[in-house]
Amino acid sequence: MKTHFCIPVSQQQPEALGGRYTLYSVYLDGFLFCRVRYSQLHRWNEQLRRVFGNSLPPFPPKYYLAMTTSMANERRDQLEQYLQNVTVDPDVLRSDVFIDFLKLVQLDTFSVTTKKVSLDIFLPDGRGIRIEILTSDTAERVLEVVSHKLGLCPELLGYFGLFLIRFPKEGKLSVMKKLADFELPHVSLLSSEVEDCKVGLRKWAAREPCGGNRLNTPGSCRYMDPALDSVLMDCRAAVNLIYMQAIQDIQKEWAKPTQAQRQKLEALQKEDNQTKFLELSREVQHYGYVQLDPCVCDYPQPGCAAVLSVGNHEISCRVTLPDDRTQDITFQMSRVKCWQVTFLGTLLHMDGPQRTLNQNLELRFQYSEGSRWQWFVIYTKQAFLLSSCLKKMILEKMAKLAAENPEMQIEVPEPGRSKKYNIQQSQKDYSSFLPRINKIKIAELDCVLGPIKEEGL
Known part of the structure; x- marks a missing residue:
């Protein structure tokens, strides 16, 4: 399964001997993880390929001429996809080449020495x-x-x-x-x-x-x-x-x-x-669930205040309606088709050491309501945590089915294509949808800001 890596921000920096280079701000679960150059990632990819060969996802190609704005945006998107897809293989995740590089860039980004x-x-x-x-x-x-x-x-x-x-x-x-x-x-x-x-x-x-x-x-x-x-x-x-x-x-x-x-x-x-x-x-309601901070959802009406609890293969939502009535709604994971996290905010602290993001995030998921599929949207700063919980509940379900049926082969859909697998004799198609790019604001001319995209699986 993909890791919540994203590159919503890139910025032009001056070279010591003239010229400029692009510095990419890599976020993990909505928090700044590191800042890296394309050349650093390129060398890392070459090291990984010497160990894992052609099983790795494609790496964005070099450009030998000056990049246009559209080319720069495309490279940022490609690097984001590469970071997400390279983490799908657990062997890569546990390798020294993978871990040592990320340790180094995380230390360097925040000027921390090993001690x-x-x-x-x-x-x-x-x-x-x-x-x-x-x-x-x-x-x-x-x-x-x-x-x-x-x-x-x-x-x-x-x-x-x-x-x-x-x-x-x-x-x-x-x-x-x-x-x-x-x-x-x-x-x-x-x-x-x-x-x-x-x-x-x-x-x-x-x-x-x-x-x-x-x-x-x-x-x-x-x-x-x-x-x-x-x-x-x-x-x-x-x-x-x-x-x-x-x-x-x-x-x-x-x-x-x-x-x-x-x-x-x-x-x-x-x-x-x-x-x-x-x-x-274990008999208590919501035992073992993760409860999120109060948030906002668009169901049953837009702008409803909500408190979400996630666990035991469901999303439990207590919604406060505009007339102050409360309504309890439960979404079963067996009826969730896919979900996506999208960044809706703006860049903050452009000149500070952290270059933090305004954490305006939404998680939307497609859910089966009777015979039709419907989108539900949740606006929460904990969208990435919620996404992690949804992933984990699905993995739990598949691991349980695999234990009950040792001869059954259950596969997690791979990135870049939609795979189908059986759970309780029903097919799940975890797919993605286009982010709402029109809601993204550009913070300044030197900075490229894009949507944080997270496919459900």
């Missing part, structure tokens, strides 16, 4: 664990260090992940993004520019499944399905973590127990009966 630092990792109960790492340590490495300190069984690492989480003073909690395995947590936290942001540990699937695009084993550990808690129950540290997260989700009202359930849960918490507490928690 030992202390990093606080926050647990779901609010406690922080301080670990010693290198600034160049990836999220995968940091997760290993944290799990060792907690006593988490190594084979269960794939059920947890590191996140950038905002802990505002009013006590609310907002998950900003999940850190990719190859990201550098110290640098991503430093460069996020989000107030009260910390690195937190939560349930998730930290790794893509092995074996290319094909899911042949249940060990891929996609974890939006509450039933998967049972796999963790033999590890004391894992139970402690999901117990803490269950308590936090109930306190933050992400999970919504009935009054009777709440009384039983409070009694079990006083007894510190974690096993029974988690068994009952």
Whole structure:
């Protein structure tokens, strides 16, 4: 599956000896990841090809004459597609050539040198664990260090992940993004520019499944399905973590127990009966779901305020209508055909070190309403996080089907073409649609700004 790489911004920079070059701002999940030149990416592509050969996607060609504006826009789009498509192969994602280059450009972009630092990792109960790492340590490495300190069984690492989480003073909690395995947590936290942001540990699937695009084993550990808690129950540290997260989700009202359930849960918490507490928690509405910050949607009427909870193969949406009535709407993932994230905002802080984007994003998805397909639009700064959750729920479903039917071959659609696969005897066609380019504003003459495009798969 594609990684949420995009290049919405490119800017002309002066060369030391005269002339100009283009610097591309690469964003990952809506946050600035690095800035690179075409020549750097070209050398990286050549290194990757020496290892992986012609299995890599095509790389944009060199131009030996001055580029026109349309040629520059085309190259930026092609580089964006290359970064998205090269991450589809998990073997490439785990290779030293891939990781070492991205580590280098992330460090260089934010002028961070490799050195030992202390990093606080926050647990779901609010406690922080301080670990010693290198600034160049990836999220995968940091997760290993944290799990060792907690006593988490190594084979269960794939059920947890590191996140950038905002802990505002009013006590609310907002998950900003999940850190990719190859990201550098110290640098991503430093460069996020989000107030009260910390690195937190939560349930998730930290790794893509092995074996290319094909899911042949249940060990891929996609974890939006509450039933998967049972796999963790033999590890004391894992139970402690999901117990803490269950308590936090109930306190933050992400999970919504009935009054009777709440009384039983409070009694079990006083007894510190974690096993029974988690068994009952799995019966609670929205247990294990990710709740997004309040946002806006266009259904059932344009401009409706909404709160989204995502998990257990559905999108649960509580909508506030213009007359202040509320309506609960549930979208089943089995009826979602495709989705796309589009950037609608403008560039901010042109001269600052971060060159941040105004996070005006929308996620639109095509959904089966009876016998017809209909588009639904959600306007949220967490559009990329929502997209990641949708991807993961689909992978969970396919991994579960593969486990139940070992001889069944289920393939994730490859980028650039539409593949069809069977889920519950119905065909899913994950396709893309054209971005609404007319909504994109150009911030200044030297800067090329385009839509962030994210195909559902």
